[in-house]
Amino acid sequence: MSDTAAIELLKRAVQLDGEQKYPDALTCYSEAIRMLLKVVKEIPMSEERKRTAYQQKITECMDRAEKLKEFIEQKKEACVPSNITLRCPNNYVIVVRSASHGVAQISNTCSYKPGDCIVDSMNSISCLTDSTECLIYATKKLLPQCNDQYSSYFHIEYDCIPISMDDTSKEYNICQNSTEITSDHGIIRSPGYPTQFQLTSFECFRFIHVSDDKIIRLWLTDLYIDSNCINDHVYVVDNVQTYKHCGLQRYAYPYLCSSTIIIQYLVKNIFKDYRGMRMYFEIVNRPVNDNCPKLTVTPVPSTTITVTTIEPGTTTNTPIYVLLGIASPTRSFQLCAGESYTIQCPMNYVIAVITNIFGVTSSAECELHDASKHCVITTSPIFLCGQTCFYMYPGNQLISSCNNTIAAYQYVEYQCIPIKTPLISPNTSCSNINIHIDRNGQFQSYNYPKLTNMNCTYHLQTKPGYIMHIYALDISLNNYNPICQSNKMSLIETTKNQTLDFCEQRTNSLIYSSCSNQLELHYMVMNDLQLYSYGIKLYIESQAQPFGWSCGEETLTTLTNPTIIQTTPTIPSKPTSITSLSIMTALDPMKYDICYNDTFIHTCPYGFTFMILNAFYGVKNQSLNKCEFIQNDCTQEALLTITQCQTDAPNCYLSYSNKRRLAHCLDKYADYLHITYQCVPSFPISSTSNLVVYDICDTNKQITDINGIVISPNFPSYQQTNKECQREILGIHDRALKIWINELAISSNTPVKSDKPDFIIYKTNNIEQTFRDICIDDYLIINTPHIAYIYCGIRKLSLEPICTTSVIIQYKTTSASNLFSKGFKFYFEWIEKPMDILCIGNPSTYNPLISTTTPINEPLPIWAQNLEVSYVLSKQICLGTMDTLQCPRSNDYVLFIRNSIYGVTGTGFCEIPSFSHCLQETSLSLTCTHSCFLEYIIPKPLSQCDNQNADYIKIEYECIPTRLPNHENPIDICASTTTDTIAIDKGMIISPHYPSLSSTHSCSKTIETIPNKLWMIYIVDLFLEAEDEYGDCTHTSLTIYDGKDKRIICGLQQPELVLISCSNIVQFNFISNQQALGYRGFKIYFKTIDVPIGWSCIPSGFTTTSTTAQTSLSTTVLPPSLQIVAYGGTTLHGSRHYCQFPFIYQGKQYTNCISDKPPHATPDQTVFDPWCSLTHNHDIDDQWGFCDIGVTDSTIYSICQNQLQTIQCLPGYVIDILTADYATKQDGTISCNYNKNDCFQSDASTIENLCSGKTSCTVYHYAKTLVSCQNRLSTYLHIDYTCIPNDIETIMTYDICNNDSKPSGDIRRGFLISPNFPNVKNNINCIYDLHILKPHQDIYLYIIDMDLDAPNLLGQSCINDRLIIRADNSVTEWCGRSYTNLLLKTCHASVSVQLIRTSNAKGRGIKFYFEFRQRSPNEICEEIITPGTTQQTLTTLPTTIPSRPDYFPDPSPYLIKTLCYPDVSALFGTNNFQCPSDYIIVIHRAFYGKGTECVYTPGDCTNEAENIYRLCSGKQACSVSFLNTFYLSECGQTIANYLFVQYQCLPTSIIVSNINDICINENNQLSPISGILQSTSYPSYTQTQCINITLSPPENSNFIIYMYLLDLNIDIPDVQTGNCTNDYLLLSYQCNHKFYDIYLCGIRQTELLFDTCLTTDKILVSYNLTNQNPQSKRGFSLLYHLLPTSIKTTLPSTTTTTLSTTMTTSISRSSSMSTTTLQSTVTFSSTNSTTKHPAEVDISTKPTNHNPNNKFLIIGIITGVIVVLLCLIVIIYYRRRRSHSKTIDEMPLQNRRNTNLDQNFIIVESIEKRTSIPVAALRGPAISSFRIKTYHEQIQIKDGAIGNSYEKIFSRFLDENVTEIIVQDPYIRAYHQITNFLRFCEAAIKSPAKIKQITLITSTETNEQTKKIQIEQLNEFKEHLRKTHSIELIINYVTGLHDREIKLNNGWIIKIGRGLDFYKPPECKLSIGYYDLDLRPCHQTTIDIFHTERIQSSS
Secondary structure (H helix, E strand, O other): OOOHHHHHHHHHHHHHHHOOOHHHHHHHHHHHHHHHHHHHHHOOOOOHHHHHHHHHHHHHHHHHHHHHHHHHHHEEEEEOOEEEEEEOOOOEEEEEEEEEEEEOOOOOOOOOOOOOEEEEOHHHOOOOOOOOEEEEEEOOOEEHHHOOEEOOEEEEEEEEEEOOOOOHHHEEEOOOOOOOOOOOEEEEEOOOOOOOOOOOOOOEEEEEEOOOOEEEEEEEEEEEOOOOOOOOEEEEEOOOOEEEEOOEEEEEOOOOOOOEEEEEEEOOOOOOOOOEEEEEEEEEEOOOOOOOOOOOOOOOOOOOOOOOOOOOOOOOOOOHHHHHOOOOOOEEEEEEOOEEEEEEOOOOEEEEEEEEEEEEOOOOOOOOOOOOOOEEEEOOOOOOOOOEEEEEEOOOOEEHHHOOEEOOEEEEEEEEEEOOOOEOOOOOOOOEEEEEOOOEEEEEOOOOOOOOOEEEEEEEEOOOOEEEEEEEEEEEOOOOOOOOOOEEEEEEEOOOOEEEEEOEEOOOEEEEEOOOOEEEEEEEEOOOOOOOOOEEEEEEEEEEOOOOOOOOOOOOOOOOOOOOOOOOOOOOOOOOOOOOOOOOOOOOOEEEEEEOOEEEEEEOOOOEEEEEEEEEEEEOOOOOOOOOOOOOOEEEEOHHHOOOOOOOOOEEEEEEOOOOEEHHHOOEEOOEEEEEEEEEEOOOOOOOOOOOEEEOOOOOOOEOOOEEEEEOOOOOOOOOOOOOEEEEEEOOOOEEEEEEEEEEEOOOOOOOOOOOOOEEEEOOOOOOOOOOOOOOOOEEEEEOOOEEEEEOOEEEEEOOOEOOOEEEEEEEOOOOOOOOOOEEEEEEEEEEOOOOOOOOOOOOOOOOOOOOOOOOOOOOOHHHHOOOOOOOEEEEEEOOEEEEEEOOOHHHEEEEEEEEEEEEOOOOOOOOOOOOOEEEEOOOOOOOOOEEEEEEOOOOEEHHHOOEEOOEEEEEEEEEEOOOHHHOOOEEOOOOOOOOEEOOOEEEEEOOOOOOOOOOEEEEEEEEOOOOEEEEEEEEEEEOOOOOOOOOOOOEEEEEEOOOOEEEEOOEEOOEEEEEOOOOEEEEEEEEOOOOOOOOEEEEEEEEEEOOOOOOOOOOOOOOOOOOOOOOOOHHHOOHHHOOEEEOOOOOOOOOEEOOOOEEEOOEEEOOOEOOOOOOOOOOOOOOOOEEEOOOEHHHHOOEEEEEOOOOOOEEEEEEOOEEEEEEOOOOEEEEEEEEEEEEOOOOOOOOOOOOOOEEEEOHHHHHHHHOOOOEEEEEEOOOEEHHHOOEEOOEEEEEEEEEEOOOOOOOEEEOOOOOOOOOOOOOEEEEEOOOOOOOOOOEEEEEEEOOOOOOEEEEEEEEEEEOOOOOOOOOOOOOEEEEEEEOOEEEEEOOEEOOEEEEEOOOOOEEEEEEEOOOOOOOEEEEEEEEEEOOOOOOOOOOOOOOOOOOOOOOOOOOOOOOOOOOOOOOOOEEEEEEOOEOOOEOOOOOEEOOOOEEEEEEEEEEEEOOEOOOOOOOEEEEOHHHHHHHOOOOEEOOOEOOOOEEHHHOOEEOOEEEEEEEEEEOOOOOOOEEEOOOOOEEEOOOOEEEEEOOOOOOOOOEEEEEEEEEOOOOOOEEEEEEEEEEEOOOOOOOOOOOOOOEEEEEEEEOOEEEEEEEOOEEOOEEEEEOOOOOOOEEEEEEEOOOOOOOOOEEEEEEEEEEOOOOOOOOOEEEOOOEEEEEEEEEEOOOOOOEEEEEEEEOOOOOOOEEEOOOOOOOEOOOOOOOOOOOEOOOOOOHHHHHHHHHHHHHHHHHHHHHHHHHHOOOOOOOOOOOHHHHHHOOOOOOOOOOOOOOOOOOOOOOOOOOOOOEEEEEEOOOOOOOOHHHHHOOOOOOOOOEEEEEOOOOOOHHHHHHHHHHHHHHHHOOOOOOEEEEEEOOOOOHHHHHHHHHHHHHHHHHHHHHHOOEEEEEEOOOOOOOEEEEOOOEEEEEOOOOOOEOOOOOOOOOOOOOHHHOOEOOEEEEEEEHHHOOOOO
C-alpha cells in the first residue's frame, strides 16, 4: 500500500489541529494511523530504519489523538440538534459542571466564541446514574435571554469523578465523626449507601480541616433523598456561602474558600428507591492571592434564622413592580475577587437567577462585564434562592474553556418573581380551554400539588401586539429526570410550528418568551405514580412586544430621509435709492411695524449692511389701535423665525403674508410683525474713508482704531486657516466695545439657528473650566478677560456692549469648503459707555462665589443626600451684579436651565419678581456642567417694555443626578435581559460602553410604572453623531417613545428635561449604524411622578405655527389643546390664563391640579373643579385659578410635504378632528404656511380613522394630487383638532338607563354611558333626559365612543341598535360606529337620548361626554316656527321622489343641496336628503359657509361638515339638522349661514343585476354599464387572497371607469404606523398608462374612490383577507360605473323659491349609450324666500375671515323681472360656455377638470389625454398611508437562491426607449467585480434597448498597485465597447461613495443592497454556475425598484 495517501491525510490532521478543529483533526489522525499501520506491515524487515521511523511517527500521532479525545470528551460542543455522548473511564462517574445553549455571532459555527449569547441549560442534563457514559440529545432551543433567537450549539463541561477507593481507609461515613479525615482525597457516604438506605435520628456532621495553604475541592457524586429540603437535606458550609441540596442531584461545588468545611446530612423520610448520599473530595494547594475572607465557619442551625437585608439601591418605599403586581425588571450586579452582594426581594416574591456568568479578561483585571470582549461561561445558580440570597466571589473560578484561566469576575442577572398572583387556570380536567391573560397570573396544573393523569390543551392569549413570558415556579413531572417521556408540558408557538417540552424545572426561572400574543400549552401526564412529582406551577406575564422583537429571525431596519423643501426669500427687483456717507459709523437703530399682508423694503446706504436687531409678532390689545406696537400688546419673539436678510447685504425685503398664530397669545393671529433694525458699515466707500478693514490672519498686530471691520482671509470666499489666527482690539478706558457680526458662515456641529453664542466660557478664578465639545475645529471666539463667546455655523447678529478695554479675536477653520462657507466679517466700534453700565473692578479677580456658595458645614438638602432630582431652583440677578448657579456634590449633578426672563420693575430698582413688572422671556444659551457663572453688567433694553432697561434677570433651573445611590449600576440599553420592561421608580439607562461609543447596535428597553404615574425623562449626557444635511438622525439616534409621542435625538445635547410622558410606559430605542470614534453615547435619568390632571407631556417641536420650535418646557409654547385653562380665582376677566406646572404650594411641589379646596374658596360654592397655580411658586405669588378640565382649546398644524406631526391630548383626553384639509397654493409656490386663499381638499375621514378617539397619533403628509385644485400636489396638510375628556377621575359618569342619577347644582360636565359599557348589554330601551341646570345654558354633547350594530346591508335602517337623539325640536337616529366628534349642541334647551338594543345586539354600546356652557343673556336663540299640533315622532315624512328614476338602475348624476340657517326641513326626523328606494347616498363634499347670501360663492369662509359624511353616507335617506348655530373656528368664530352638500345616489345590490365575485376571473371586461364587485361570500367574511385581477372597459369602447366603495369592513390598520398590514384591499388604477395605488382597510364609509383617464386604462385589484377572528366583519363591496368620454353637461342658472334648494342634472341613457340626452331638473318647495344659485360654483378654495355679520338674505321677493333677467343670463352663459369649449377642443392637451364645481362634477368635457391623476371625489381617496403617487417594488433574494441572473432582473426595464445607463457602485474594483459589470453590460446589449452611453460611477482601490490594475482593466473594456458596439463608457472615480443604484433614462431606478456583487464565488472554475449566472447561488440581498415619475423629489 502506498504511503502517499496516509501522509497527505496526516498533514490534513495537523492542519486541522492547528486550526483548533479538534473533532475533525481526531478523525483524520485516526484514519491516518490506521493507514500507516498497514504501510508498516508492508515494509520489508531489511528496511529496519524506515520501519522504526514510521513506528515513531505513529506513536506520536496516537499520543496526540488520545489527548484530543480526552479534551473533546471533557468539553462537548455540538451543533443542534445532535446527539452528544459524555464518557468517563471505568469506576468514574460523570458530574456536569456547566451546560449552556449558545447563539453564535458567526453563522454556521458550532463552538463558543467571545461575544456569543449563552444561556445556562443545566436542567437539560439527565446524567444521574453511575454509568461511564451519558447520552444527551441537544435540541434547538428558543432563548428568550438572547432576543428569542434559536440556539446554534450546546456547550457542556464536566468532570470524571471516582465513585470508589481501592484503599477503603479513604472512604468515610458522614455520621461517624470519631474518625478523623486525614487523607488528601476520599469518598464520604451516608449510612447504608446505596442499597441499605437509613434514616438519621439526628443531623450528622463531618468536618474537613486543612492547613491554610490548602483548599478542599468537593463533588456531590450522588444524592437521592426526599425533595423536602426542610427535613431532608445536605448542607456544605463554607465561610463564604452555604450550599443546600435535596432530592435527586449531582453537583460540582464551586471554589471553597475555607480551610474548614462542614458537611451536614439529615433524612427523616424513607422510600424504597432512596439511596442516600455520596461525595468525593480532594485536597490541593491553595492558589496565591485567592482573596478569600478570613472568617470562621459555623454549622447551619436547624431552625432557619430570618435575615432582613435591604437590597442596595432600594428604599423603604414599595417598588413600582410590587404595586403593579408584576415581575421586577432584570437587575444585575458584578463581583470582583473578594466582593459580596445580597439580593433581597420584597415579601411574596422569590428570586429567579437569569444569568450566572464568570468572565475572563485579557488584562486579568476586573473589568465591566462585556460578553463581546471577554471569554465567559455561564453556570447554573450555585444554590437555591428564595426571597434572599448572598453572593460572594473569592476569585478562584477556573474556566477550562478559556485556556484554564481564572475568572476575573462573576456577573449575575436576576429578577424578583411574584408568587401570589391571581390564578388564571381552571382547576378542572379538560380537553381545550381558552385562557386570556390581561397582565399576569399564575397557572397551576389540575389538582396541584398532586400529580393526576390527564391530557389537556390550554390556549393562552393576551392582547394583540403583546407577548408572554413564562416563568417556572415548579415543574416536577418526572422525578428529577429531565428526559421527558410519558409526562411533560409542551409550549407550542402557533406561528412558528415549534414545540418545546419541559418535565423538570424546580428552580425559579424564565423558560420561554412567546413570539406573538398566542401560545398553546399542552399538559400531558400518563404516569401519575411519580412519588416526588407534583405537576406544574407557572407565573405568566404579558408585555408589549419590544422594539425590533425578531423572535429568532433577522430584522431589517430601514431608515428613510424625509424630503426637505427649501425656499429662497424673494429679493426686491427695485431697491430703494442709495446714498453715501463720508464718516462711516453704525447708524441709529430704527423700528418698523409690518402689518398683515404688508411688505417692508429697505436699502441701507452704500457701504452698509442691513441687520435686524430684534423682532416679535404682536396681537393688538384693543381692536381700535393702529397696526403698530403699543405697550400691553401681547407679543411673541420672532427673531429666530426670520430667515431673510441674513447675509452681508445692504437691502432687506420682508413681508408678513402668512398669518401666524401665537401660543403666548391664546392662539390668536398676530396683527403685525415689529422689527428693530440698523445699518452697519460693511466696507469703505472710498480710499479716503476712515474705515479700515483688518484681515484676522494677516498679522498679529493690535488694532487700535475706534472702529473698523475685521474679516477672514478672502471673505466672502472661504479659505481654510488650519491654524488659529489672533488679533487683539485695544480700546479706550471710558468706552465699551460694540460688535456687529455682518455675516458668519463656517462649519458647525450645532445646526440650530440662534442669536446667542454656541458656547460661553467663564474664566473666574474660583470656577472650574468648562469642557468645550462644540465648535472645536471651526470657530470665531470673542475673548474678553472674564468671558469667552464662541460662535460657529451661520450667523448674523449684534452683540451686547462688552465692558472691557481689550478683546482678543480668535479664528480657525479646518473643514473643507461647502456651498455655504464664506468665513466671517464683523464691524466693531468703541461706543460711549452708557451711564447705567456697571463695570465692577477687574472681572478676572472678581470672586462671584463669595456670597453665593453654600458654606461647607451647611447640610445638603434632602434631595441631594438621596441623589434625586432637585425641585425647581431659582436665582435673581440684579443689574450690575454677578452670581453663580450651582448644584451640590460637584460631579454627582449636572445643571440645566428651565426658564429665564428679564424684568422691568418700573421703579428703577431691583425688586422681587412680580406680575406687575413688565417681563420678557430670553434664552441665555448657557452651557453648564454642575455650575454656571452669570453676570448682568450691560443693561438689556426690552423691546416689549417700551425699550426700558431690564432691572434683573430671573433664572429657574434644576439639578439632575449623574449617578444612582449605593453605587447601583445603570441599565445598559443593549444588555441581554429576559425582558426589556423595567418597572422601577427611578433609574438610569446608558448606551453600551458609555462613555465610549463603539460598534453598531439596535436595541431597546421599556420602563413601566403604575397607571396613575408618569415618567420624567432627563438627558444627563448625550453625544452621538449629528444630524445630516437634511436634519435627520441618519446614522445614530436615541428614540424616546411613550406610545403616542416620539422624540428622536442625536448630536450633542445639553442636560435637559426631555420628556414628561403621556403614558405610564416609555420605550427607548437606540440605533447605531456605523462605528464612529470620539462619541460618548448617552446617559438618561428617569423617575416617576403622579399623573397630573391635565399636565401636558410633549416632546420638543410642538408649536401652533408652521415653524419648528426648539424644546422648551414653558407652558406658553405648548399648543392650546395641551394646556389647562384656568378660570376664576385670581385670573383677570377677559384674559386667558393657563396653569403653570410644576408649582410649589405650602412648600410642596405639584405637577398636577390639586383636588382639595382652593386657597380662597367662596362659601356658597359646593362643587369645585381642581385648582392650580398661575405661577411656578404659589407661596410667593399667591396667583391661582380653577382647572377647566373640559374640552380644550383647538390646535392647528400645517404639516409640510413628507413631514410628520404628532397630535396629542392630555392624559385622559382623546382627539376630535375638526378639520383635515390638504392644501396647495393658488400661484403654485411651495409653502407650508396657511393662507385663507389657498386651495383646499378635505380628507378628514382618513385622519379621523387614524386619530379620532386616541390620546395621540402621528400624522404623515405624503404629497397628494388634489383634483379640486387643478391636479396640483398638496404642499401642506392643514389639521385643526381639539381634545375631549375621556377618563378624568373628577368627572362623574351617568348611566343612560338610570334617571335617578342626574347632574345637579354646580355640576358643569359629565359622561353618559350605556349600561355595563364597554361590555355588551342587550334587551334595553332607555330614555335619559339631560336638562340644563341654570338659565342661559347650552348643552354640548360629544361622542367619545359609539359601537352599535350597523345594518346588515347598505341602505337599510337601523335594526338591532337604535340611538335616537331629540333636541331643539329635531329628531335624529344613529347606529353603527362613529368617530369621536361633537354630536350636537342645544340652544337654551335640553336633550333626550334614547337607546334601544335587541337581544341580538353585539356592539359595546355608547359613551358620551356632555358640558353645560353658559350663553350670554344677550344672545337670543333663533325662533323655530313649527306646526303647533305636530307630534314628535320618528316616522319620516314622505318626499316625492320617482319610484323609478330615469337613471335607473345606474348611479344618479351629482346633486347639490344648500340648507339655509335656520333650516326646518329636518324637524321631527324628516329626511331632507333622500335617494330613491334601493339607492344609497354618497357624499362628495359638505361644508358650512358664511356668505352674503345663502349660497356658496368664491371668497366665502367655510368649514368642513364632517358630521354629514358620517350621518348620511351609505344610507338611503338621512335627516340633517341645521337649527343650531355653527361657528367657523378658522374665521374668528363667525356663524355659518348655509350648509352646502354635494352628493350622489348609488344603486344597491337589490336592483343591480350584475353582481360578481371579483376573484372569479383574472381578466374582466366590465359590462354592462354599472355593476357590483365584491369579496367572496360578501356580506360574510371569508378568508381569501386574490392578486392582480384586471378590470377594463369593453374593448374598442369610449368608456372610462368610475369606481365607488359601497362598503368596507375588514381588519383595521396597524395602530402605530397606520398601514394596512393584515387585511387590505389594493386598487391600482391607470391614468395615461401610469398606475397609482390605493390601499384600504378597516371600516370605511361609502365614497367615490377614483376614475380612470383614458378608454384604454385598466384597474388591477388585489386583496388579502386573512383574519383568524373575523367576528362581525363583512368584507367589501365596490360599484363601478362606465361613462363615455364625450358626455358634456351644463348647469343652468336657476331661481327658486325655497330655503332648501336641490339642483340635479340627470343623464338619461339609451340601450347603446351612443347618444345622451341632457335634461335639467329643479325641485321647488314653497316658502317665502328667494335663493340665487349662480351658474359657476367654486368649492375648491377655502377662504376665511370674510364679513362676520350674522345677517343673511332670506327675503322672499319673487318678481317676473328677476326671472326674465336670470333666464337671459343663463342663455348668454350657455352660449359663452359653448364657445369656450370649442376653444378648449383646439388645445393639444387639456385637463378634463378645472377648479370650479360645475366643471368638476357637472360638466364633463371631451378629452384626448389627461396629464395628471384623476380622482373624482373632492374628499380624496381613502388611503391609510396617505400615499398617492408612489411606485415601489421590492425583491428579496434569499441566501443561496439561484435563478437571478442580470438578464432576469433587468430585462423588463430595458425597453427600446433606453439609450443611457448610469451604474453607481463603489465596488467595481477587483477582477470578479469588473467581470460582474461586464456581464451586466452584456445583458443590456442583448436587450431591446438601444444603448448609446453607459456611465460608471465607482471608487478606486486604496493600494496603488491594485488601483493601477483596476484602471487599466476598465479602460481596456471601455475601448472594447467603443470599437465593437459603438457604446461610450464614461468612468468617474469618486471617493467616499457608498450608495449603489442603476438608473435608466426611461425613468427606472434599481437599487441593489449589495450592488452588482451579490453572487457567491464559485467553488472552482469547473463548477455549475461559473458561467451561467442563473445557476450561481446568491448572497442575501434586497432589490428596490422605483420610477422617477412616481417617487417624491429629494430636493
